[in-house]
Amino acid sequence: MMRLLVECTYVFEHPHMNSGIQRVVRNVIGHLESVNSDAECIPVVFFRGRMYRVLHLAPPHGTKEPWHSRMKTVLERMRNYYWLKHSRLERRWPMSHSHNARRALYVLAKLAGLAISVPLRAVMYASRNYVVPDRMEPLDVLPGDQLLLLDSSWHADFFPVAERLKAQGVGLISVIYDLIPCTHPQFCDASLVKVFDVWFDWIAEKADGFICISTTIRDQVRAEIVRRRGEHAARQLWFEHFYLGSELDLVHDRSALDGALVRMFDEGDPVYLMVSTIEPRKNHAYLLDAFERLWAQGSQARLCIIGRIGWKCDALIERIQSHPQLNQRLFMFNKLNDRGLEYAYAHARALVFPSFVEGFGLPLVEAMQRQLPVMASDIPVFREVGGDFVAYFDLKRPETLAALVQEYESTGRFPAARSVADWRWLGWRDASQQLVSRVLHALKRRREVSREVEMS
CATH class of the missing domain: 1.10.287 (Helix Hairpins)
Incomplete structure (x- = not known):
């Protein structure tokens, strides 16, 4: 039986991180045992130049890290x-x-x-x-194993290990979440741009195939491979996609709700959410521009920003913290747990998502799966995921978002072509099944093509 070795090193080492990629990795690994496939799916990590099977992705609840x-x-x-x-x-x-x-x-x-x-x-x-933790055990590879780089592997220093595994007959498959450090470096930290570029050069040469989190990113990855290595090299590889799930897996009854969050919703005025790490490409300044227009016109709509503080956002944070509407119509929560996020999704009026560029847009799916309508920037991946169920606005004109909010507040009808009540999406179990199934199908198809070439 083929073995699919699913790499999760960064999340294993940082079990309490909870941004987008970490959420994906944690949920996929958590559902591997329920995946129905012809392959044995094994979560693995790299540690001190060796590969280990993961027994437990995170320490038991209440266990302290070293x-x-x-x-x-x-x-x-x-x-x-x-x-x-x-x-x-x-x-x-x-x-x-x-x-x-x-x-x-x-x-x-x-x-x-x-x-x-x-x-x-x-x-x-x-x-x-550091002594090897008891959450993993050594694992020897076998010829024919397939290593699926699910985690943010550009953070890891395992190029020599992966190359050694390839020499032993192990296939290499990379999950690509986006190419933003390559396509939009102005939105990223300079060190990430450099590291990601080196990593992508390496993965473009070493990987046998790529599976991305949307067709938009899949097509971008193929185009980038062609740009770096040429059309002939791209034809030797395979490109697929799968979609992400939507459940918040860290919702615990024991976790406390933020009292300020509850009070904000109890006050009764409509609350519009923005859920994301605070960084330039998420375009929070656009939201402030749009809602300042609304407030100047007397609107009671409020804006709630949820997300940890990221990079290149000093001026924005200062603008928020010194804003005259802070804690009146403008709110910010930088350390909200999943229970608080679930509460916010359940009580908000709508999600507003003005990103310049995304690989997928997980908060969009999380909101819509909970029947929370979404207003979002008109970019290709949002059209792919949200279709006619999302109300889109023009990134060059904040007044278009203000107009959507005004229309919703005055008519009570959400300004999208179709109702979010009719929208359906897959959960993390189905997403994990889709990931494994499409990887295995691509590998099978590639083997069949290779045999046909040999016979011709």
Whole structure:
């Protein structure tokens, strides 16, 4: 029987991370045992140059992570917050008008930052001697195994291991969530752009096939392979897609609801949600522009931003935190758990999603699956996923979103061609089944084509 080795290294090492890719990995791994296929599906991780079978993706509830892992998380958050404050100071007088003042501030900040960077380096060094956790066991590969890179593998340093596995007859398949660092580098951290570009060059040469999270991304990946390696190389590979599920898997009855969130909804005025990491491509500034128009016209509609603070968003965060409507008609929650997110989806008026570019748009599906209508930017992948059930607005004109909100509030009818009540989507179990089935079908088709070529 063929073995499908599903890689989940980053989520294994960071079990409490809960952004888009981590949610996908966690849910797919959680449903592998229920997948009906001719292959044995095995979750695996890379650790110190070896492959291991995953026995438990996350520690048992209540189990503490090693001290160095906990300390590393705390110190990284402190570092990010520290440099966020530094970037804000840079925009103030006299730094905003003097290169020498900015330089002096940076030198002082760098010296003061040693209080964080030195302990962080020490913790990272200590983690090198970390004993292999009991959540995994060694796994030897067999010729014919297929390694499916499900996780954000550009974070991992396993190129030599993967190349060794290929030399042993293991196939290599990559899940691609998007190509945003390549196609829209202006929205990404410079270090991610560089790392992702190196990784994609490597995966474009080493992978046997790609499975993407939408047909939009599938077509983009093939075009990028053609651009980098040529049409002939692209024809030797296969390209497929699958769709993501919609359940929030970390909804626990024991997790606490944020009191401020509950009070916001209890006040009664309609609340429009934005659910996403706060970063440039998510286009939160567009939302503020649109809702400021509404508030100037006397609208009682409120905007609630849910998501952790990401990168390149200092000016936006400062705009939100100093906004005259903050905690009146404008709200922000940066550390909401899944129970709180579920509560928000259940009580909101609509989801507003103004992204410039996406690989899929998981909050869109999460909202619509809960019968929450969606207003979204008119981009190809949203059309693919939302179809006529979504109300679309023009990214160049915030007034088009304001007009949709006004129409909804005044008529009570959501301004989409079809009702969200008629929309249906697959859950994570079906998404996992679709992923495995389409990978196996693509592999079978590729083997058949190879045999036909050999016989001709």
